[in-house]
Amino acid sequence: MEPFFNKLDLDKARWESYDRLEERRVKDIRDCFKETANLSEQQLETVAYQVYQIDVKPEPGAIQHSITVIKPGNVNGECHMTKGHYHANDQSAEIYMGLKGDGLLLMQKGEEVRLVEMKRGVVAYIPPEWAHRTINVGDDEFVFMSYFPGDAGYDYQSFLDEGVRTRIYKTDTGYEKVSD
Protein backbone atom coordinates (compact mmCIF):
# COMPACT_ATOMS: atom_id res chain seq x y z
CA MET A 1 0.00 0.00 0.00
CA GLU A 2 0.98 3.67 -0.35
CA PRO A 3 2.05 5.82 2.64
CA PHE A 4 -0.63 8.35 3.59
CA PHE A 5 -1.48 11.00 6.16
CA ASN A 6 -4.49 12.81 7.60
CA LYS A 7 -4.57 16.15 9.37
CA LEU A 8 -5.83 16.47 12.91
CA ASP A 9 -7.38 19.83 13.84
CA LEU A 10 -6.08 20.02 17.39
CA ASP A 11 -8.39 22.90 18.39
CA LYS A 12 -11.54 21.15 17.21
CA ALA A 13 -10.22 17.70 18.13
CA ARG A 14 -11.37 16.30 14.79
CA TRP A 15 -9.79 14.90 11.64
CA GLU A 16 -9.91 17.38 8.77
CA SER A 17 -10.95 14.41 6.63
CA TYR A 18 -11.76 10.78 7.37
CA ASP A 19 -13.16 7.70 5.64
CA ARG A 20 -16.17 6.66 7.71
CA LEU A 21 -18.37 7.91 10.55
CA GLU A 22 -20.14 5.43 12.83
CA GLU A 23 -22.81 6.75 15.19
CA ARG A 24 -24.30 4.95 18.13
CA ARG A 25 -27.55 6.16 19.61
CA VAL A 26 -28.82 5.41 23.11
CA LYS A 27 -31.17 2.78 21.60
CA ASP A 28 -28.14 0.96 20.10
CA ILE A 29 -26.37 0.67 23.46
CA ARG A 30 -29.30 0.53 25.90
CA ASP A 31 -28.12 -2.85 27.26
CA CYS A 32 -25.01 -1.09 28.59
CA PHE A 33 -27.01 1.01 31.06
CA LYS A 34 -28.34 -0.26 34.38
CA GLU A 35 -31.76 1.41 34.33
CA THR A 36 -33.49 1.70 30.95
CA ALA A 37 -37.19 1.60 31.80
CA ASN A 38 -39.38 4.49 30.61
CA LEU A 39 -36.90 6.11 28.21
CA SER A 40 -38.57 8.59 25.89
CA GLU A 41 -38.40 8.24 22.11
CA GLN A 42 -36.29 11.39 22.04
CA GLN A 43 -33.81 9.96 24.52
CA LEU A 44 -33.55 6.64 22.65
CA GLU A 45 -32.75 8.53 19.43
CA THR A 46 -30.06 10.69 21.08
CA VAL A 47 -26.56 10.14 19.65
CA ALA A 48 -24.36 8.91 22.51
CA TYR A 49 -21.09 8.71 20.56
CA GLN A 50 -19.45 8.87 17.15
CA VAL A 51 -16.36 7.13 15.79
CA TYR A 52 -14.46 8.85 12.96
CA GLN A 53 -12.58 6.06 11.22
CA ILE A 54 -9.54 6.10 8.99
CA ASP A 55 -9.82 2.90 6.95
CA VAL A 56 -6.80 0.61 7.14
CA LYS A 57 -6.98 -3.05 6.15
CA PRO A 58 -7.61 -5.23 9.24
CA GLU A 59 -4.33 -7.12 8.86
CA PRO A 60 -1.54 -8.14 11.24
CA GLY A 61 1.17 -5.48 11.23
CA ALA A 62 -1.23 -2.67 10.26
CA ILE A 63 -2.22 0.08 12.73
CA GLN A 64 -5.84 1.25 12.93
CA HIS A 65 -6.53 4.76 14.17
CA SER A 66 -9.76 6.57 14.87
CA ILE A 67 -11.27 9.42 16.88
CA THR A 68 -14.19 8.84 19.25
CA VAL A 69 -16.49 11.67 20.35
CA ILE A 70 -18.76 10.92 23.32
CA LYS A 71 -21.57 13.45 23.67
CA PRO A 72 -22.37 14.78 27.15
CA GLY A 73 -25.45 13.30 28.75
CA ASN A 74 -26.72 10.45 30.87
CA VAL A 75 -29.34 7.71 31.00
CA ASN A 76 -31.11 7.83 34.35
CA GLY A 77 -28.00 9.43 35.83
CA GLU A 78 -25.49 7.01 34.27
CA CYS A 79 -23.02 8.91 32.08
CA HIS A 80 -22.89 8.33 28.31
CA MET A 81 -20.31 5.68 27.45
CA THR A 82 -19.03 3.47 24.67
CA LYS A 83 -20.26 -0.12 24.43
CA GLY A 84 -16.87 -1.42 25.47
CA HIS A 85 -15.17 -4.57 24.25
CA TYR A 86 -12.41 -7.11 24.48
CA HIS A 87 -10.30 -7.46 21.40
CA ALA A 88 -11.25 -10.57 19.43
CA ASN A 89 -7.52 -11.15 18.98
CA ASP A 90 -6.81 -11.18 22.71
CA GLN A 91 -3.09 -10.45 22.32
CA SER A 92 -3.85 -6.94 20.97
CA ALA A 93 -2.98 -3.89 23.06
CA GLU A 94 -4.24 -0.36 22.35
CA ILE A 95 -3.29 3.26 23.05
CA TYR A 96 -5.86 5.99 23.83
CA MET A 97 -4.94 9.68 23.80
CA GLY A 98 -7.22 12.33 25.35
CA LEU A 99 -7.87 15.29 22.99
CA LYS A 100 -10.75 17.25 24.56
CA GLY A 101 -13.09 17.23 27.54
CA ASP A 102 -13.31 15.06 30.65
CA GLY A 103 -13.52 11.33 30.25
CA LEU A 104 -12.75 8.12 32.05
CA LEU A 105 -11.16 5.02 30.60
CA LEU A 106 -12.46 1.94 32.39
CA MET A 107 -10.46 -1.26 31.98
CA GLN A 108 -11.66 -4.59 33.34
CA LYS A 109 -10.09 -8.03 33.57
CA GLY A 110 -12.06 -10.57 35.59
CA GLU A 111 -12.70 -8.98 39.00
CA GLU A 112 -10.11 -6.26 38.46
CA VAL A 113 -11.05 -2.74 37.37
CA ARG A 114 -8.80 0.23 36.57
CA LEU A 115 -9.96 3.78 35.88
CA VAL A 116 -7.84 6.46 34.18
CA GLU A 117 -8.93 10.11 34.00
CA MET A 118 -8.54 10.95 30.32
CA LYS A 119 -8.02 14.69 30.02
CA ARG A 120 -6.36 16.29 26.97
CA GLY A 121 -2.81 15.00 26.66
CA VAL A 122 -3.23 11.85 28.74
CA VAL A 123 -1.97 8.80 26.87
CA ALA A 124 -3.16 5.49 28.29
CA TYR A 125 -1.95 2.01 27.46
CA ILE A 126 -4.54 -0.77 27.40
CA PRO A 127 -2.69 -4.10 27.71
CA PRO A 128 -3.87 -7.23 25.92
CA GLU A 129 -6.74 -9.10 27.65
CA TRP A 130 -8.27 -6.04 29.33
CA ALA A 131 -11.80 -5.03 28.26
CA HIS A 132 -12.12 -1.27 27.78
CA ARG A 133 -14.87 1.33 27.75
CA THR A 134 -14.79 5.14 27.84
CA ILE A 135 -17.23 7.39 29.68
CA ASN A 136 -17.96 11.11 29.35
CA VAL A 137 -18.10 12.60 32.86
CA GLY A 138 -18.06 16.26 31.73
CA ASP A 139 -20.60 18.81 30.52
CA ASP A 140 -18.95 19.14 27.09
CA GLU A 141 -18.01 16.48 24.54
CA PHE A 142 -15.18 14.10 25.40
CA VAL A 143 -12.84 13.25 22.51
CA PHE A 144 -9.96 10.79 22.28
CA MET A 145 -7.84 9.07 19.67
CA SER A 146 -7.21 5.31 19.49
CA TYR A 147 -4.33 3.37 17.95
CA PHE A 148 -4.67 -0.40 17.75
CA PRO A 149 -3.40 -3.39 15.76
CA GLY A 150 -4.97 -3.98 12.37
CA ASP A 151 -6.27 -7.41 13.34
CA ALA A 152 -7.37 -6.59 16.93
CA GLY A 153 -11.08 -7.06 16.12
CA TYR A 154 -13.96 -6.56 18.56
CA ASP A 155 -15.58 -8.92 21.06
CA TYR A 156 -18.53 -6.97 22.46
CA GLN A 157 -20.52 -9.98 23.62
CA SER A 158 -18.01 -11.29 26.19
CA PHE A 159 -17.91 -7.91 27.93
CA LEU A 160 -21.70 -7.61 27.89
CA ASP A 161 -22.11 -11.18 29.23
CA GLU A 162 -19.50 -10.65 31.95
CA GLY A 163 -21.13 -7.39 33.08
CA VAL A 164 -19.39 -4.24 34.19
CA ARG A 165 -18.12 -4.07 37.81
CA THR A 166 -18.17 -0.26 38.10
CA ARG A 167 -20.82 2.18 36.93
CA ILE A 168 -20.29 5.93 36.62
CA TYR A 169 -23.03 8.41 37.58
CA LYS A 170 -23.21 12.17 37.12
CA THR A 171 -23.25 14.32 40.25
CA ASP A 172 -23.52 18.10 40.73
CA THR A 173 -19.77 18.34 41.24
CA GLY A 174 -18.55 15.70 38.77
CA TYR A 175 -19.12 11.96 38.94
CA GLU A 176 -19.37 9.06 41.34
CA LYS A 177 -18.38 5.41 41.01
CA VAL A 178 -20.87 2.74 42.02
CA SER A 179 -19.91 -0.95 42.31
CA ASP A 180 -22.30 -3.24 40.45
Ligand code: F6R
Ligand atom coordinates in the same frame (compact mmCIF):
# COMPACT_ATOMS: atom_id res chain seq x y z
C1 F6R B 1 -10.85 0.09 19.06
C2 F6R B 1 -11.26 0.92 20.21
C3 F6R B 1 -11.95 2.24 19.95
C4 F6R B 1 -13.46 1.99 20.10
C5 F6R B 1 -14.34 3.23 20.01
C6 F6R B 1 -15.82 2.91 20.20
O1 F6R B 1 -10.25 -1.09 19.51
O2 F6R B 1 -11.13 0.55 21.35
O3 F6R B 1 -11.65 2.77 18.72
O4 F6R B 1 -13.87 1.06 19.12
O5 F6R B 1 -13.96 4.12 21.02
O6 F6R B 1 -16.03 2.07 21.30
P1 F6R B 1 -16.77 0.67 21.11
O7 F6R B 1 -16.08 -0.04 19.97
O8 F6R B 1 -16.62 -0.04 22.41
O9 F6R B 1 -18.19 0.97 20.73
Ligand code: ZN
Ligand atom coordinates in the same frame (compact mmCIF):
# COMPACT_ATOMS: atom_id res chain seq x y z
ZN1 ZN C 1 -10.28 -1.53 21.56
